[in-house]
Amino acid sequence: MLHTQPSQDIESRVEFGYEELGGFMSAMMGDEKHSLAATSTLDVIWTLYDRVMNVDRDNPRNPDRDRLYLSKGHGPMAYYAVLTAKGFLEPTDLAGFGSYNSILGHHPDRLLVPGVEISSGSLGHGLPLAVGAAIGIGIAERMGRVFCLLGDGELDEGSNHEAIAVAGRLGLSRLTVVVIDNNSSILGWPGGIARRFEVEGWTATTVDGRNHDDIERELTGHRSGSPHVVVADVGAHRD
Amino acid sequence: MIESMRERFTRVAGDLLAEDNRTVIVLAVIGHAAFSQQGLVGRYPKRIVDVGIREQAQIGVAGGLALEGFKPIVSGYAPFLVERPYEQIKLDLTHQGADAILVSVGASWDSSGSGRTHLAPEDVTLMATLPGWSIHVPGHPDELEMLLRHEHSLGASAYIRTSVDLNSRPYSTAPGMISTLKRGSHGSPTVLVVGPLADATLDAVDDLDVSVLYSSTPAPLDGDALRALVSGTDVILIEPYLAGTSAARVMEALAGRPIRLHSHGVTEPDLRHYGTPGDHRTAHGLDAPGIRDFVLRSTATPAWHAH
Structure with a gap:
């Protein structure tokens, strides 16, 4: 892990734990106590920021940082909650969620939200962008990895399959995809999601999408020479 | 070559x-x-x-x-x-x-x-x-x-x-500029031609009292130059793609003036014919005779007689 210069105001930096995330999500959604289990992406995003990714809120554009490209931009409350816990957002940013002057919309905008790498919402755009970023980091010979989070329903979009093929053929070992599998693909993926990646030359694994230790192990377990996909099984529900 | x-x-x-x-x-x-x-x-x-x-x-x-x-x-x-x-x-x-x-x-x-x-x-x-x-x-x-x-x-x-069609020489020497290829009398119609149709347009209007302006940058269109160079009422826009593509930008540049804009370009994108690029230019009325015909039709009724 690369360590950057700590900023002057490091004393004033406040970070929050996993148990605070429900409160942050309630602040956005106006419900009394938000159920973390109802949010399919929360555990993966939390584990990425808490244990896996090299990111620094005080140096958010460090060229050697790890990037999260949240392609599944729908339902971004878990993302905003984690960004708040990790100091990219203030808890006071959450209250106006979705209102005209809020920086936090129902789909994230990278030009508005600190720490957000891509603007997303329309399905099937994050992975091709992540492939371009991984190629760029390779040309620049930088350290960073690109993590890209998709939904299993989003995988229906054909643009993903263009990107899966390109990443596999080019051997983009800096790229790790997480597919949050909540069985929301209407026509399904016979033979499993992981197979779609493996035939294109990716390494693939499937984990319990709620188990932080398993997620951490698989997200750091990629081998060199090929892109890696982690299918995070979170059971069948919608969010 | x-x-x-x-x-x-x-x-x-x-x-x-x-x-x-x-x-x-x-x-x-x-x-x-x-x-x-x-x-x-x-x-x-x-x-x-x-x-x-x-x-x-x-x-x-x-x-x-x-x-x-x-x-x-x-x-x-x-x-x-x-x-x-x-x-x-x-x-x-x-x-x-x-x-x-x-x-x-x-x-x-x-x-x-x-x-x-x-x-x-x-x-x-x-x-x-x-x-x-x-x-x-x-x-x-x-x-x-x-x-x-x-x-x-x-x-x-x-x-x-880029296009296969070329003019015989470059008519633009700075990015975004509008250049004058032919100067008509004060108040005469202005033909604004975009890109590779300039030579055909010059052939088409050789003996007509019109000004010919040239741009290779339809957006952003140089409105200041257009305002300075258009002196009459009739403006004829000739573009090698969908007719009227730049019409709104031309009218915005000339806002406040009594302008009659005539837009020429492709009006039928699906000809259902093959053949050569020349065949298609002719079919769209975008070869020299077609452009001449459009200019003559557009200026047949003097602006001051138009209803």
């Missing part, structure tokens, strides 16, 4: 690869052979990226490269560069705040023998819906080179449309 715009593009792109290590060429097969023949693929194996026949990924990859600080130059056939991945251009480039230069081949009727699937006279209209894009329609390889180098140095988003 005169160098084509496509040949000049490959040569200048090679220069830009050499001059700036942030230059990356992103291809979807089209153009790969030319870059290979110039020895560029061998020289810059990492910075010439070919994603195969995957045009959505082509724009997405360019967007990701731009987010990493590179200056992507993306090239392909107009319908597959602009129409198929239109949402990718809108979201993976413009909405991300990421910039790229798109360079198309296969303008309007260039691929006449291929029929509708390879014809995209709508491309300039479509790109003009996106905020922040400059659109260039060079009429000569020298103009193409000037515009490509200019946009690369700016690092902004630009669509540059």
Whole structure:
């Protein structure tokens, strides 16, 4: 892990734990106590920021940082909650969620939200962008990895399959995809999601999408020479 | 033999690869052979990226490269560069705040023998819906080179449309300028022609009392120059793509004046005919006789008699 210069105001930096995330999500959604289990992406995003990714809120554009490209931009409350816990957002940013002057919309905008790498919402755009970023980091010979989070329903979009093929053929070992599998693909993926990646030359694994230790192990377990996909099984529900 | 715009593009792109290590060429097969023949693929194996026949990924990859600080130059056939991945251009480039230069081949009727699937006279209209894009329609390889180098140095988003059709010489010497090719009497009609139709237009109106203005940059259109150069009421816009594409920008530039605008261009994008580019120019009324006919019809009724 690369360590950057700590900023002057490091004393004033406040970070929050996993148990605070429900409160942050309630602040956005106006419900009394938000159920973390109802949010399919929360555990993966939390584990990425808490244990896996090299990111620094005080140096958010460090060229050697790890990037999260949240392609599944729908339902971004878990993302905003984690960004708040990790100091990219203030808890006071959450209250106006979705209102005209809020920086936090129902789909994230990278030009508005600190720490957000891509603007997303329309399905099937994050992975091709992540492939371009991984190629760029390779040309620049930088350290960073690109993590890209998709939904299993989003995988229906054909643009993903263009990107899966390109990443596999080019051997983009800096790229790790997480597919949050909540069985929301209407026509399904016979033979499993992981197979779609493996035939294109990716390494693939499937984990319990709620188990932080398993997620951490698989997200750091990629081998060199090929892109890696982690299918995070979170059971069948919608969010 | 005169160098084509496509040949000049490959040569200048090679220069830009050499001059700036942030230059990356992103291809979807089209153009790969030319870059290979110039020895560029061998020289810059990492910075010439070919994603195969995957045009959505082509724009997405360019967007990701731009987010990493590179200056992507993306090239392909107009319908597959602009129409198929239109949402990718809108979201993976413009909405991300990421910039790229798109360079198309296969303008309007260039691929006449291929029929509708390879014809995209709508491309300039479509790109003009996106905020922040400059659109260039060079009429000569020298103009193409000037515009490509200019946009690369700016690092902004630009669509540059190359064509098989060429004028005999460059008529533009600075990016975005409007130049005067023929000066009519004060108050006479003004013909504004875009890109490679300039020579045909000059032939068409040789003996008529009209001014001919030329631009290879329909967006942003140089409104100040247009206001200064138009002295009459009739303005005839001649564009080698969908008719009326620049009409709103011309009228905006001339707002407040009593102007009669006559827009000429492609009105039937799907001719359901093959043949040569010349056949298609004639069918669209965009060869010299067709342009002359349009100018005469547009000016047959003097403006002061119009109801």
